[in-house]
Amino acid sequence: MVLARRKVVYMLLVAILVLMLSPFGWLLISAFKDPSELRAVPIHWWPHQPTLENFRLALTLFDFFGYARNSLTIAGIYSVLITLASAWAGYGFARLTGPGKRIIFGLMLSTMMTPQVITLIPTYLLFSKAGLLNTYVPWVLWGLAGAPYLIFLFRQFFSNMPRELEEAAIIDGCGQIRIFWRIFLPQSWPVIATSLVLSFSWSWGDYISPALLLDDDHTTLAVKMATGYVTEQGTGLYTVVGAGAILYILPSLILFLILQRGFVTSTATSGIK
Template identity: 75%
Template sequence: MVLSRRTATYMLLVACLVLFLSPFGWLAVTALKAPAELRALPIHWWPHQPDLANFQDALTAFDYLGYARNSLTISVTYSVLVTFASAWAGFGFARLEAPGKRLIFGVLMSTMMLPAVITLIPTYLMFAKLHLLNTYMPWVLWGLCGAPYLIFLFRQFFVNMPKELEEAAIVDGCGTIRIFARIFLPQSWPVIATSLILSFAWTWGDYIAPALLLDDDHTTLAVKLATGYVNAHGEPLSNLVAAGAVMYVLPVLALFLIMQRGFVAGVATSGLK
């Protein structure tokens, strides 16, 4: 009975894995097809002659590496800044006392229910008046402000840390900043890994903000992938789009594989009271 239940569990997990990976698998197969095979009927699941030259063509159709560098610059800058800003805010909500702290925290959490599309026009107008369009300063400012969900994760993690650690540091003469930097922050590596992965993935995959705030020279790979692969008639080259998209997701997958243990631990521990 135990064996059958375990087998059923494994079968369910394998089915979910196949379901979740099937879009990426179809994308990878499309990236290996010649243009003629994409238009042929009936549809063939696997290409007759896999063509790896599609990946080379995807890199040379436009300055792929240059736009990837733009995306990497924005993503790394934002993820690092928002992680430490959120950690500092989460520490304040968890360990410091101030009038109205719970009310402020409640208002902060309520902003997660606000659709991002509502703030698009005000955001554009604000950065336009500050002359920050076509620069990466909006992502710097967003990062320095922290993110509500990440603040929540850090707050939940710091609340669970023993008070004795903080009291011992105070006895040794540590101030608030040193307590945060030397005791709480080093202990929060699982949440830091979670924050880095989530914030990097948010920024790397964002299409709307770069399309709204950046010109063609400064825009990101996400925007360029949508418009960069067309033929002389303006029709999309699906095999090159697929090849470019496969290479596009690799940095996020690599980051997750490197930090997956910390990511799982961070999600698990931050939900504890």
């Protein structure tokens, strides 16, 4: 009976996995098709003559690597800064004491329920009046501000660390900054990996903020791909879009594969305390 239930569960999980991966599979198949095959009736599920021409066009219709460099610059700066800022804030909430700490922590978490669309216009006006449009300074400021969810993860992790480590460091004459940098931060690699993966994906996949704050020369790959793969008549090159999308997700996928062990460990243990 138990074995039968286990088989049913496995079959259900496999079915869910296939359902979730089917859009990506169709995208991958379309990237190797000739454009005429997308319009064929009946539908050609597999390309009759697989071609790499779509990938060549995806890289040459516009400066793919130039815009990818812009995206990597923004995502790299943002992910590193927001990880450090969130770790420092999480350390403060976990190990330091002060009046109103619980209230402040609750208010910070409540900001996760605020939709981004509400702050779009005020954000644009603030950066416009400060003369920061068409620069990457907004991402630096956002990174330095930290992220509520990441602060929560670091706070949960630091709360579970033994108090004896901190007490021994204080006896040796370490201040709070040194304790954070020398003891707590090196021990928090699983949460650091999670923060880097999540924040890089947020910035790399963001379309709205670059479209709002950056011009065509400084914008990101996500924005350029939305308008770069069209014919002179404005018709979308859907097979080229598929090839470009495959190339687009590679940096995030590679980063996740490198840091996946820490990501899974942190996600599994973040709610223990």
